[in-house]
Amino acid sequence: MNSKLNQDELLSLFLDNELDHDQLNEFLEELKANSTLKEKYKTYIEIDNAVNSLTQIYQRKRSSIFHILKYRAQKHSKIVSALAATIILSIGILSTNTIEFKSNNYLIADAVSSVEAQTQFELVNDELIQHVIYLTMSDLAMKNDLVNPNWLPVGFVRNPKKLNEFTNGDEAFAVHIEKNYINLDHPKYWVNDDDVIYLHPLKDGRLVSIVGNIRPDLANRVLISLDK
Amino acid sequence: MKTSVDEALIHQIKDGDEDAFELMVIKYRPRILASLLRYTSSRELSEDLTQQTFLRVWEKIDTFKGNSALFTWIYSISINLARNYYVSSQGKKTSLTDSNENLENEVIDFKNPENQLLNNELLVKVNSCLKSMPIDLRTAYSLRVEEQMPYDEISKIMNVPIGTVRSRIFRAREILSKQIEDIL
Structure with missing residues (x-):
């Protein structure tokens, strides 16, 4: 060969x-x-x-x-490291799939452990997995040039040195926007302790991803505001 | 059966093969130099210590038993040489201080890594190229280079045949090579 x-x-x-x-x-x-x-x-x-x-x-x-920014620096660092190190495990064990997001954190815990969620993992689009692996492996993918500098989620402040990073004091996340080349047609997220990777297709054909220690329901509200 | 490149090189170097030694130097010299730059903050001194390190490697390769990775062994030699230098040159600190003046773009700046990126043309180009690379290529390549995963594991994770992994990693390297060929 x-x-x-x-x-x-x-x-x-x-x-x-x-x-x-x-x-x-x-x-x-x-x-x-x-x-x-x-x-x-x-x-x-x-x-x-x-x-x-x-x-x-x-x-x-x-x-x-x-x-x-003086907010949970060590925690965040651990989050990213943990996600990077355990993303494969996360996909295999913690993966969940939000068909219709409802503002109830308990649903997430149920979904994460459910047989259905783990079965759904088998059906997850291969490109989607690659996208998530890449987002969590390295900052290389976290572009900020497509985030509108005037957009600010309610209750959050922007990192003055990185336009796609936000915090509300307790929670922090980074936003990544690019063309929806994986053709995701509904939101999906992965959870790992306090941390979330949340993917949301925008109406204009782009895909927005949130990575950080933010509650999924809050991430969802942030993403909906971005889609308006 | 697979043999690691390092095992093959060590075997040949122990037999006195200078070409194999050259390949080993090409492979590890940049990392040893970079670590010495962080340790000494002096380009000139680091270059000198790197050269001494590989001379020592050539002389002592027969004592390498394979209990650690080859790079770890070379790294420990380099750090010992640097420590010995500082112990023997305690009265010569002035010359070290003087040499620091020319290091603005050479020493890794832990406090401002963004500046480090901006000051290094190679890193800027590689970074830019990775961002624009098709995701299937950059994922396969990143899993290999950053995570040190073997192809069969990458194949399982990406759910593609091993030949596809091989092809994606090679194509990623080729794309990156073409992007940086004018600065190497």
Whole structure:
């Protein structure tokens, strides 16, 4: 199978430890002898290192922003870390699907543990899962340029340094808006302790996502106000 | 059966293979240099200590038993060299202070990471490229590079064949490569 792959594809597998013993040793010899391939090897390593640096930067950046605003900085940091670390578990165990959101937190707890919710997980759109994984893995996805600077949820203040982050003193969240390329047609959310990832399709064809320690009912009200 | 790249490199380096050693240096030098920059706040000193580190690695590779990851072992050598430097140069603090003046864009700024991002063209380009990359590619690539997941796990999470994972990660790397080729 690998004979059909070109050298750059093999290099990618090599870097990821995905070649078997013989393939690896064969490729190593090629890499040592081929200066063009070696340059590509350097480039791929630079890229991987850059991505890891970005992850560290954004983790610190998120932490420092919340520290400046003096609201539950440590808690938020734990939230994001926990979500990042447990998102797979969350999808598998805690995933729930709000067909029609009702302002009752108890419904969430019921939904989370219900057999129905866990069954629904099997039906969740693959792209949706990817979207949520990405949102929770890294700040890289949390764009703020599409959030109207004049929009402010009732009772919240905006982070002056990051237009898509808001707090009301107890709760904090970040908003991400982009085209609804996953064609989500009704709201969905994931809960993990106090924390929520809430996705809401807007009437204008975009998808808004909220990530943070905010009650789902409040997140829902915020999202509805954004949709008006 | 899979063999890790590091295992293969170590085996060949122990046999005196300088080309394998070069590949190992290419792989780990940037991370060692970055960690020394954080430790010493001096570009010149960090470069020097990095070179000493890899010389030491070449000399001592036979003592590496594989009880830790290769990077951990190299990292510990580099930090020990840095500590030894500071112990032996306690009376030379002036020169260290002087060298700090040229570090504005080189030392990682923990207090202002956004500035660190803005000051690094490579990071800016990679960041921008990731944001515009198709989500299936960036997810597969991020799970691999940030979370260090093997392809079979990524395949299960994304519910796609392993060949698709391989293809997505490769395509992500290619897109990123093309974006940064003018600055490397």
